[in-house]
Amino acid sequence: MAERIGLVEATVKAHGDFAGGQSVPGLQPFLHDAHLSLAAPSLCASGPDGALRGGADGFYHGDRRVLSRLEAAVEAVPVVPIGAATGPEGDVVFRAVLRGLAEQTPDPAVVLERSRAVSPGRLTERYTVRNAGGRTARLRLSLSAASDLATMEQVKSGRPAAPVSPRTGPGEARWSDGAISGTLTLNPGPDEQLTGPDGTVTMAYLIEVPPGTTWHAELRCDAEHRDGDLFPAPPKATRWWSAPEVTGPDRRLAHWISRSDRDLFRLVLSDPLQPEDVFLAAGAPWYLTLFGRDALWSARMLLPLGTDVAAGTLRTLARRQGTAHVPATEEQPGKILHEVRRDEPAPDGTTSLPPSYYGTADATPLWLILLYDAWRWGMPESEVAALLPHAEAALNWMEHCADADGDGFLEYADSSGAGLSNQGWKDSSDGIRFRDGRPALAPIALSEVQAYAHEAAVKAAALLDAFARPGGEQWRRWAEGLRERFRTHFWTEDDTGPYPAVALDRDKRRVDSVASNMGHLLGTGLLGPEESARVAGRLTDAGDTADGGMDSGFGLRTLDASSAGFNALGYHTGSVWPHDTAIAVHGLARAGRAEAAGRLATGLLGAAEQFGYRLPELFAGYSRDRQSRPAPYPASCRPQAWAAASSVLVLQSLFGLEADVPARRLRHATRVPSGFEGLRVRHLRIGGRHFDVSADAEGRVEVHGLAGFTLVPVHATGW
Structure with missing residues (x-):
């Protein structure tokens, strides 16, 4: 036998x-x-x-x-x-x-x-x-x-x-x-x-x-x-967000939303310290745990469907907010962590990153932004008020810890010698580089981190004012100062014209690569109208050849194809990340560039269709002109929370939805971008209420089911 x-x-x-x-x-x-x-x-x-x-x-x-x-x-x-x-x-x-x-x-x-x-x-x-x-x-x-x-x-x-x-x-x-x-x-x-x-x-x-x-x-x-799950499944399966019903001539968006909803539901984890609080694990298989940045962005993208995930994410991260200076883990008072893992040995018998690791420059301002946005979408005021001490600690971190050399910018450097060399969302070792391919050396001040910090300061100031806490005016001045410093130090120029550099390096040189990071600046208040127009032009430029430019036809490349370090299969050096493109779509819509937003959204829909509507963490940045189907990045997570949640952010952007529950207002676009006429969405949520939006055959937007709310139509010239 x-x-x-x-x-x-x-x-x-x-x-x-x-x-x-x-x-x-x-x-x-x-x-x-x-x-x-x-x-x-x-x-x-x-x-x-x-x-x-x-x-x-x-x-x-x-x-x-x-x-x-x-x-x-x-x-x-x-x-x-x-x-x-x-x-x-x-x-x-x-x-x-x-x-x-x-x-x-x-x-x-x-x-x-x-x-x-x-x-x-x-x-x-x-x-x-x-x-x-x-x-x-x-x-x-x-x-x-x-x-x-x-x-x-x-x-x-x-x-x-x-x-x-x-x-x-x-x-x-x-x-x-x-x-x-x-x-x-x-x-x-x-x-x-x-x-x-x-x-x-x-x-x-x-x-x-x-x-x-x-x-x-x-x-x-x-x-x-033996000691239980680090982050268990929720104690009971429930609906933490509404399931939108999408109809229209183009069924791809409906399929993408439906598949994403199912995937997100199976990515939900709970906080063992308070099991009713849930968040979205970053992705499977590699990142099935709590990641600060990923969880915050994913929760923010889901806000038009409800605030429960946002509230659970905010509280889960607040419980683990930094309280001391610990160089080995990069913990600092007020800082929001990067990731949590089990304390287990690596293959060589050592440990890799610490089990609770704080090496991230952007999670803290993103936490502040989510708190404000969740409040505006209807998170109960008592729950928001309970988190304001954590918000003040986060603001204190931005002012006193994030700017190590006192130049007025948030920057990062690995203080442990064993942590991440890059600590923005492009956190691979070669993710931040000059146009000629040279890597940028830390301390590094990322462009999008300054944008997040500006938006966080403005929104935190509004929260402090609304809840009768001091400091609002101070943080508005701080944000304005950052805005002016950014304009002076980050903008550079090439033959096409001015554009924001991806970062400043340790010698305060502009890291001059043309990268998708600039899409994260739109709609944050950091840029003026003319600057936003320049960024929009760069993002939607397909280049002079089939392999050139930022727009691959399926989404934004992380790095412009003309850069020396471009690699269509590079993790952060030429690939396409759906969440990155969706953030740019949202920024373009908020900046009044609806048609540009619609073109990028259409590209993402084409990619979603080819991946069976389960968009991966990232895929190759080959041009759609040369390759009719997007090529996979072979080691990509699929599903990935923010790739799935991007479907909802795109939906929000097409209709230009911006909530203000405290003022009982909802802003919306007057028209959807070309190609999305006839689109209708049911079962969105604001302040615990369901509402619907639709676009007629000419693209004109209507909102249904929000009696008692003031509807504010916004033309495509910005909010």
Whole structure:
């Protein structure tokens, strides 16, 4: 029996190495063709045929891989995958034909179905053999499972751990290292069971399936951390935001919104310190935890659907707001953190980033902006008031900690020597560079961080005034001073004309690359009308050639294609990030550039359609003129929270919606951009009330269901 099982395993392993091509030691595994089932904090990533066989494949729970291998094989029968289908609840069914089995005609007769469902802490797979032939099918089905209990960092680095030996019983296998355990059970129990020398458990069924009948077995794998989940699934599934209903001549936006809604629902995590507070994990598989910047942007994008996620995100981050100067973690009083992970060793036996890491220059002003925007969309005033001491601490950080050299700009430098060298949203080591390709050296003052800080100061001043707290006038003066300093120090020029540099380096030189960061400046108040027009022109410039410019046709490139460091597959040096483009769409709309916003939004819709409406974290920045389908970035997360939530921000931008619940007002555009005529959206929310918006055949906007609110139409010349 050992020989038969070993032969099947060897055959499947050879097929897996050829088909997946992912298990290359020391390289980050690719994900672009993976099927991912998600229920945070758990997920399952597999190949297109449903098998787990190395690379990033696995069943994960709380950043640990509980199953690294799970394969199905039929002895002496070719198993040929014919496709996978995802249901509305995230379940996936993988189907394969068992070639030659019970066949009487050229038609396939026997199909193996592998139905997968993931819930927090549990993977369930139901195996079904269906015989539509005229003969009895006799087969030996074996299921092989193994675990390495690797950390997410080990998997991402391409250096996973060695397999862990299991404890087994009839129809059961258990893996544990004391910190996490995984238990696999089969029902009904198998006819044969064997544990190989490498720790692989193989369980086999001897099956007879008469014509017109089916056979079933269910596999379950339960995972549990000894000390509980770092961020658990919410105690009960509920609706934290409304589900918008989108109709119109172009159905792509409706499909994008619908798919994004389902993905976001499965990314929700809760704060164990207050389980009713929820936030969105950044993305799967690499970032299924709390990231300050990502959670804040995602919550902000969802505000037209409700304020519950925003409130939970604000409170979750406020509980972890910095209180002391700790160079090793880059914590400072009032600072909002970057990310939280478990305190686990890296592959080389050291630690990577600290488990609670504060190395981010932008999360703190973004926290202030979200607090204000959530208030304006209807977050209860008592909840806003409770967070004002945290807002004042954040403002104090901007004034006294964020500007280390006293030049009046927020800047960053890795103070630990082991943290992130770049600490804006483009946080890869080569993400900030000059036009000639040279990397910028820290301390670095990013352009968009100054824009966030300006917007945060103005909005915080309004909050302080509204809640009768001192300091409003001081922060308005501070914002105006920053605005003038930015105009003096950041603007540079090339043959096309003036534009804002992406950053200032340690010597206060303008980092002169033309980058998508400038899109984040629009609508923040940092730029004047003429400056906004210049930025809008740069963002929508496709360049002189099919490979030039910022606009790829599917969204904004992170770096202009004419730059020396441009790489269409560079993480932050030429790729397209949907959230980045959506932020530019919103900024263009707020700056009165509705048609430019509409063109970028149309590009994103084209990309969404090609990715099955589950837009990835990022994709390649190749030109649409040369390539009709966007190429994936192979290691990209999918889904990613802010990529999914971007669909709602685009929707908000098309209608120009800006809420002011305290004043009982809603601003809206007079017209939608060209191409979006006839669009209608139902079940938006403001101050706990539902309302609808629509555009007629000529694009004229109407708002429905807001009796008692003053509607303020705004023409495309800015707010």
